[in-house]
Amino acid sequence: MVTKADMSEQELDARHAEKMRKKKAARDKIMATKTIEKGLLIVHTGKGKGKSTAGFGMIFRSLGHGHKVAVVQFVKGRLETGERMALDRFSDLVTIKRMGEGFTWETQDRQRDINAARAAWDAAKELISSREHKMILLDELNIVLRYEYIPLEEVVAYLRDEKPEDVHVVITGRNAKEELIEIADLVTEMGQIKHPFRSGVKPQEGVEF
Amino acid sequence: MVTKADMSEQELDARHAEKMRKKKAARDKIMATKTIEKGLLIVHTGKGKGKSTAGFGMIFRSLGHGHKVAVVQFVKGRLETGERMALDRFSDLVTIKRMGEGFTWETQDRQRDINAARAAWDAAKELISSREHKMILLDELNIVLRYEYIPLEEVVAYLRDEKPEDVHVVITGRNAKEELIEIADLVTEMGQIKHPFRSGVKPQEGVEF
Incomplete structure (x- = not known):
């Protein structure tokens, strides 16, 4: 049997x-079946x-295409300054609603958090339906669903x-509810393999905020 | 025992x-130990x-802070148009090197891919060391390492x-090599829970490209 090590560069090429000709043929065949265009729940x-x-x-990718986009922040931390300043260069295309009042452990005020979550969700629905x-982008919506600040069934x-058929909605946050995953089109789970906090590294500009 | 259902809204509040006061105290104590500032390998x-x-x-977050950044694309697909057009709004701060010649199954030419990978890696080193x-961002570097187009040991x-201490380097792509994960500061694994291609949805502007 001829192994890879026995082959000349020409044979490898x-x-x-x-192999790549076959891969392309298989891929083209598969991609030809992908014909549906629709607003996704991500x-x-x-x-x-x-x-x-x-x-x-x-x-940002959507902005690159010249699309109008909106961001609703359900939990306002101090950590989103970089994004906000970058979005400023697209102020003609972006609507931002910063409704959250800060992390739950910063406000320490459940009623204020509930009111803020309700206001953010109402704003989100209006933006989507328009x-x-x-x-x-409904940033950190999963957090307020986890704390049951808005009823999951309503969302x-x-x-x-x-949700209109042609609008993409992106939801972020840990502990996404099963019922939400159930109705989503695209779900990615970000798993932590290594985190620099463990080595005593502090949150840094451009990395964490 | 008093359960959550027995409690009044006031008691819940x-x-x-x-609980949040304690959480904040614990968190503040932990964050006080995070004092190191350094360029990360992500x-x-x-x-x-x-x-x-x-x-x-x-x-984009780093650009928001007004930092200069660079992007080296090791595999040039047709799918990065949105990012490229968005980066155009920051042309004063961004250097982009598009060195790859396309997906391996598009070029079907191993020697051309190897030459392109080498040129991209040489450009990356120059940018980092400067x-x-x-x-x-070394986009899709993991792909060329997987195909052994550049020796892993060299990278x-x-x-x-x-790598200078104060430069952040971000590497993307499937199948990151163990040796790379070993020396990295921050490693995230994106796991696929649901993908819209499975329902026949095609790649869409702003979502895939």
Whole structure:
């Protein structure tokens, strides 16, 4: 049997070309079956970093195409300054609603958190239903659902039955509810393999905020 | 025993405030130990979506702070148009090197892919060593390492021994090598829970590209 180690560079190249020709044919065939265009419900969850970051990445990508987009922040931390300043360069296309009052352990005030969550959710529904934005990021919605500050059934019913067909909605936050995952089109779980806090590294500009 | 259902709203609020006060105290104590500032080696891997998207999200966050950044694309697909057009609004701060020649199954030419990977890696090293950029995204570097187009030992040795202390490097792509994870500060694995291609949905503007 001829192993990879026995092959000349020329043989490796030829084998590679043949393999990639087949891969392309298979891929083209599969992609030809993907014909549906629709507004997606996208969820980023898990304990790792990158949930909101990838959500903002999608917002910037959509902005690159000249789409109008909106961001509703359900939990306002001090950590989103970089995103906000970057979005300022697209102020013609972006609507931002910063409704949350800070992390729950910062406010220490359940009623204020509940009121803020309700106001944010009402704003989110209005933005989505208006169909004026191609993509809407509901940043950290999972957190307020986890604390039961807004009834899960209300959120699921709206997103399943009332979200316009052509609007993308991106939801972030740990501990996404099963019922939300159930109705979503695209769900990614960010898993933490290594985190620099463990080595005593502090939150840094451009990395955490 | 008093259960949550027996409690009045006032009691729930009081219990919440106490719990959050303790959480904040614990959190503040932990965060006080995080004092180190350093350029991080960050890896986004896994089969799910969001690896490059979160990488670009970090790039935009860093741009928001007014930092200079650079992006080296090791595999040039047709799918990065949104990011590129969004980065155009920051042309004063961004350096982009698009070195890859396309997906391996598009070029079907191993030698061309190897040459492109080498040129991209040489450009990446130059950008990192120059210390002119606060953050450098090496998009899809993991792919060329997987195909062994650049020796893994060379990349690991450079990032471990020669990367300047104050530069953040973000590496994306599936199948990150163990040796790379070993030397990284922050590693997130994007896991695929649900993907819209499975329901026949095609790649869409702002979502996939």
